[in-house]
Amino acid sequence: MPAIVEVEELDKTYEGDFKALSSVSLEIEEGEILALLGPNGAGKTTLISTICGISIPTSGRISVSGHDVVTDWRAARRLIGLVPQEINLEPFEFVGNTVRFSRGLFGKAPDEAFIDQILTDLSLIDKKGSRIAQLSGGMKRRVLIAKALAHEPRVLFLDEPTAGVDVELRRDMWALVERLRSEGVTIILTTHYIEEAEAIADRIGIIRSGEILLVEEKNKLIKRLGRKTLTVELKEPLTQLPDALSDYDLQLSEGGNALIYAYDAGAERTGITRLLSSLQSAGLVLADLQTNESSLEDIFVDLVQEDAQ
Amino acid sequence: MNWYGIAAIFRFEMARFFRSIIQSIVSPVLSTSLYFVVFGAAIGSRIPEIEGVSYGAFIVPGLIMLTVLQQSIQNAGFGIYFPRFIGTIFEVLSAPLSSFEIVLGYVGAAAVKSLMIGLIILATSFFFVDITIQHPFWMITFLMMTAISFALLGFILGVWAKNFEQLNLVPLLIVTPLVFLGGSFYSVSMLPPFWQSVSMFNPVLYLVSGFRWSFFGMADVPITASLIAIMGFMVACLAIVWWIFRTGYRLKV
Missing domain, CATH: 3.30.70 (Alpha-Beta Plaits)
Known part of the structure; x- marks a missing residue:
């Protein structure tokens, strides 16, 4: 399998000399589901933010499908979708509008049928005309996913997608991840729930104090260390x-x-x-x-x- | 160029404007009408004509400038500050949009909004006073350049501000006094010589003077000085915005 995301010797030091990532190297294969496991503050979100262009790398190289995220950022970013950990949504906006906004932001021509399809897949279609402030927490999380999928990304980052989510929604989320994978989307998810990684990931990366301890196929890992x-x-x-x-x-x-x-x-x-x-x-x-x-x-x-x- | 991306930001910002239509349009129109009643009718009737222009008409360019300056700063400042405040900015920063495209979306929308308000105030003033615009081309040019450059300033403030108080502080404490002391409601020639010299350091004076010239052909400072001032201000703001995106100042970590 060719690598779709390549991270080489990535360092990230925040202001005040806090080293969030130190020489992280990681290859993410096309079409796989990779789970990044790690305790709080391990650097999971920093790693994702740096790949997505929200955080500036201190040193090292990242490329997505061969496009460097710093020098060829436009091509790289078009391929990436990000579902953030926190529910960041404009409360007064309508669901349909905010998903349309995301699609436009990533340079895609309007496609109402596609947006309806995403909203249907996420059981949000009947909320299309609702204001975000009126939705439940679980619904808001679905809106975040719809926004991330609106521009048809090839690589999807899910930063703790099921934190604080009820069992039913978690199962729905796993089913969605499975379906996206069958469509060829590469998925990277961070999680605290090890059962989640065990249930859906192909490979597991363990990250601690800004360093990748290991990345290995889930079954081999269990066998090797089990x-x-x-x-x-x-x-x-x-x-x-x-x-x-x-x-x-x-x-x-x-x-x-x-x-x-x-x-x-x-x-x-x-x-x-x-x-x-x-x-x-x-x-x-x-x-x-x-x-x-x-x-x-x-x-x-x-x-x-x-x-x- | 990511035109769909620019359009998405622009449309989003304009939607907010129309969502709060009362606040967006009715309030500036109302406050301007009050200025006309108080300054134009009540006080103005006791002030003689200034170089052949009635006082009521004389204050129109200054009133438009006052509102356009405030609205440009406020719209652009809020436009970029609010997504920072609620965290939705991550999406804009992770999108395939260059800094120029992001600024074009936010600043463009803010400038268009304040331009619309400026024109609405101009239309309102026709109900109160007789005005003829001698140089319509320059009138529109000054208005546009002012709207754009102060929307850039608002964008900078919106990136700089750490809370809502800071966001409102600069317009309140710096811009409003500069506008009031910049000859919006009087000609600097009415001031004692010392204050005339001090006024020459007020950048807003150059804007108001140039804008008023486009209406009545009279100015406190040469028209070229006004043009140079507004262009210089715009270039300075662009340089700061360029620096913000180059360093990621308060946008990226």
Whole structure:
């Protein structure tokens, strides 16, 4: 897959010497959904703002579909749509007008049928003649998305699109993202909700203190960093681990009726077969077996903490 | 050129003007009528003609200038300040629009609005006094240049202001006094010599004088001085606007 957005060695230092981004390099592939995960203040919004031309890079290069965002900004910006984190909307404006305004701003000829289509897709069509001030918070967020899509962008940035949004709207949003991807739109979303990244992203980038810790395919990431645990339930509880099992990294559960074995699912040898035969040799009778996979959330917390230490 | 983008900003700004039509048109017309009643009829009847022009007619160019200056600054200032205040400016800054195109949209709309108000006031004044315009071409030229350059000033203020108070401060504390002391309601030749010299440092004097010349053929300063002053002011404002976009001052971080 060719890269549609290329970020090379990007630095951003704000006034007062606050370094928001330091040598960030990132390649976003055409047609993918990339989720940027990171704690508050990690630099997610700064990264997006710099790509979109709202923030001036201190050094480094960004290009969108081969167009440099500084020297060839006009061509680069035409391809980008941005849904900001905060609900920034003119309260007295009408929904239809504000979407039309966005389309014009990005240099596209008026196309009322297209605007109606976007509003229909976002269940906003019956609000076309309403003032923005009359809409609910969720509706306003949809208006922001409609505005960002009004000029048919090839790359869409969603900055925390589902923060403070109810479950139904979140599901709608995910469905919309899926549909846009099927139309070939590249989507970059930042989120706090790891389940969101897990549900819709192809690749995940983790950003902390202005640095990209890693960017990897979601499934590989889970596999690579994922720790699995095997829980062995015993017929008879134990008071302590038998000496015969001291070679294994085993934990005895509270109450003593289960053994927990942690292993690396991606490893050549997991050691499960050997463990099971050792259990039998030790004369233990098993009641049940279950395995658990660590979620992206566990991985994320581990990574961010590990790095902080 | 991104003409659709310029048109989008222009149309948006004009829509705000027509949305608040009462505030936009009725209020300047009303306040101007009050000036005519108070200065023209009540006080003016006790003031002799100035170089053959009745006092009521004499103040018309000054009144139009006063309103055009204030409206240009206010419209352009609010036009760019409000999106900054509510955060919608991000969209304009991320759009494929050059700084020139952004300024053309905001300043163009503000100038057109104040030009319209200026012409409405001129039309209103025909109900109160007899006026003939000796140099209509120069009248329109002065009006347009004033509207554009003060809309540029308003744009600068709208970018500079950190709150609504600051936005209103400059027009209130600097521009209004300059207009009142710039010969809007009198000829500087009526002042004592010392104050005549001081007035020569007031840039608004040159505008009012030139504008009044286009009506009655009389001026406090040579017409070329008026033209140079307004052009110089416009160039200065353009230079500041150019600097704002080059550095991203208070627009981009």
